Amino acid sequence: MLLWLLLSLLIALAFISRAVLSAEQEFDMLGERLSEQLNQKLLVNQTILDSYAAFSMLNAQHAGEQELLFVQQMAERYPQLVSLERIERVRAQDVPSWHRAMQASLGSDFHLHAYTRQGQAPLTAMPVQAEYYPVVSILPMNPTVRPLLGTELSVDERFRRALQEAQHFGRTAMSAAFSLREGYRGHLLLQPLNTSSVLLRGQLADQFVALVLRTDYLRPANTALPVGLSLSLRARGPGSQGLEPYVTIQGQSHGWLDTLGFPRLRLERAVGNDSQPLLLQLDWQLGWYLLSGFERSVILWQSLLLLVLLGLGLRFYCGQLTKQQRRENHLFHLANHDRLTGLANRNLFYDRLQHAISRLKRSDRRLAVLFLDLDRFKPVNDRFGHAVGDKVLQLIAARILAVMRNEDTVARLGGDEFVLLMEDVESNREADRVVERLKHAIQQPYEVDGHTVLLGVSIGIAYYPQDGMLIEELLDVADRKMYGDKAPAIERH
Numbered sequence: 001m002l003l004w005l006l007l008s009l010l011i012a013l014a015f016i017s018r019a020v021l022s023a024e025q026e027f028d029m030l031g032e033r034l035s036e037q038l039n040q041k042l043l044v045n046q047t048i049l050d051s052y053a054a055f056s057m058l059n060a061q062h063a064g065e066q067e068l069l070f071v072q073q074m075a076e077r078y079p080q081l082v083s084l085e086r087i088e089r090v091r092a093q094d095v096p097s098w099h100r101a102m103q104a105s106l107g108s109d110f111h112l113h114a115y116t117r118q119g120q121a122p123l124t125a126m127p128v129q130a131e132y133y134p135v136v137s138i139l140p141m142n143p144t145v146r147p148l149l150g151t152e153l154s155v156d157e158r159f160r161r162a163l164q165e166a167q168h169f170g171r172t173a174m175s176a177a178f179s180l181r182e183g184y185r186g187h188l189l190l191q192p193l194n195t196s197s198v199l200l201r202g203q204l205a206d207q208f209v210a211l212v213l214r215t216d217y218l219r220p221a222n223t224a225l226p227v228g229l230s231l232s233l234r235a236r237g238p239g240s241q242g243l244e245p246y247v248t249i250q251g252q253s254h255g256w257l258d259t260l261g262f263p264r265l266r267l268e269r270a271v272g273n274d275s276q277p278l279l280l281q282l283d284w285q286l287g288w289y290l291l292s293g294f295e296r297s298v299i300l301w302q303s304l305l306l307l308v309l310l311g312l313g314l315r316f317y318c319g320q321l322t323k324q325q326r327r328e329n330h331l332f333h334l335a336n337h338d339r340l341t342g343l344a345n346r347n348l349f350y351d352r353l354q355h356a357i358s359r360l361k362r363s364d365r366r367l368a369v370l371f372l373d374l375d376r377f378k379p380v381n382d383r384f385g386h387a388v389g390d391k392v393l394q395l396i397a398a399r400i401l402a403v404m405r406n407e408d409t410v411a412r413l414g415g416d417e418f419v420l421l422m423e424d425v426e427s428n429r430e431a432d433r434v435v436e437r438l439k440h441a442i443q444q445p446y447e448v449d450g451h452t453v454l455l456g457v458s459i460g461i462a463y464y465p466q467d468g469m470l471i472e473e474l475l476d477v478a479d480r481k482m483y484g485d486k487a488p489a490i491e492r493h
Helices: 002-058 065-077 092-106 157-169 196-201 293-336 346-360 378-384 386-403 428-442 471-492
Strands: 081-088 135-139 185-192 207-214 229-235 247-249 264-271 278-285 366-375 409-414 417-425 446-448 451-453 456-464
Touching: 002 065, 002 081, 002 185, 002 207, 002 229, 002 264, 002 278, 002 293, 065 081, 065 135, 157 185, 293 346, 346 366, 346 409, 346 417, 346 471, 366 428, 366 471, 378 386, 378 451, 386 409, 386 417, 386 428, 386 446, 386 451, 417 428, 428 456, 456 471
Parallel strands: none
Antiparallel strands: 081 135, 081 207, 185 207, 229 247, 229 278, 264 278, 366 417, 366 456, 409 417, 446 451
16 A cells, blocks of 8 residues: 555656646746736836926926827826826925915915825824925816825825935836725826936926826736736835735635645746836745646546556465465475374474473473374284275374364374373373373274274373473383383283
């Protein structure tokens, strides 16, 4: 079973490795495509802003049908564009006069305030600071965005960083993402209007142009993301830690069984430039879903086929092992048992007697060796033939086994001689009773092939350790006692 599991695992790993290699290549190509796509989108946004900045510097009046036409064309061509804005830098001492001029131009409801979403109350008082950066123009104008006129950007951390970068470096800067009054998320792309006189004198810009862009425009377009892939697009560079990502796409989650054996792929790519520094992060947890139904079927069928083949091989091996074991057992039986009667032979008897003596040396028990010799057996072979004699010996062996205990050893030394080993003998009387039963059993008539055979038996007993400490000593004592038992029988006949 362990071998089958190991081989099945190797088969599955082969398919997994192929799928992972293909997924890694797809992952790298996807990262390249998304990076290129994002760079194109950021370039488009920069081009829109540059165009608006150029138009603004040419149109000194900041109003008129030409600007409205320009904004209308931009909005129709670029769906990510929410609005185009103008921002002024107003020094604190100029705020009262500037405020009166703006109310005269835009209406008495114009006032300086922080950015608020629709339904939120504006700040009652602005913080005191050296200068302010309010929004003075929003196009296209509609009732939803009109309250944003006068929004002071520098009091909001999301816009302050972009303003500082634009002023300090004199280039385009990108704000953090924020919630628009329209209900979706957006971000600000702003640029200072650096006229030639401003640049020559090294002064700070007094005017800015900005785009309010939909952040979801940065999401991958016309690119099907693989199952389980997560995407995040966030700001990079100093001060970007802790900012919310511009785009987050959470891939489908899977259980640990669905992803068992598969790695997780991660990729980070810097996109954009110093003006729009973004970091694209991709995270893809691979899983079994990478394999097609056909590939899973192949793994399953190969595993089942392997199980069948291993089962057949194991069965064949077990069969061969059983045959080998049977041959070894048969050879052992032939080497240690008498072929005619199936009893133990001299070798096995000596081995068991030696083990019995070794065990008794560690206890107070004793054993008995019984030597049996048949009386009047030779005339049976002479009169009825060896075939009948052999059958008689087999019957005698069966009668002896019936009398003896299972733990006793019965052996045939050859011819009509038998020897018995009785272990754990408590007294001589116990062995004498066994001798009586043996004689009674052996001396019963034998009916073989229509012949009636009557035999006698002589039995001698030797005890360990009283009659000897060695095997040969015990057998010699038993043999002498057997002849002592045979003499009276001869005299009776």
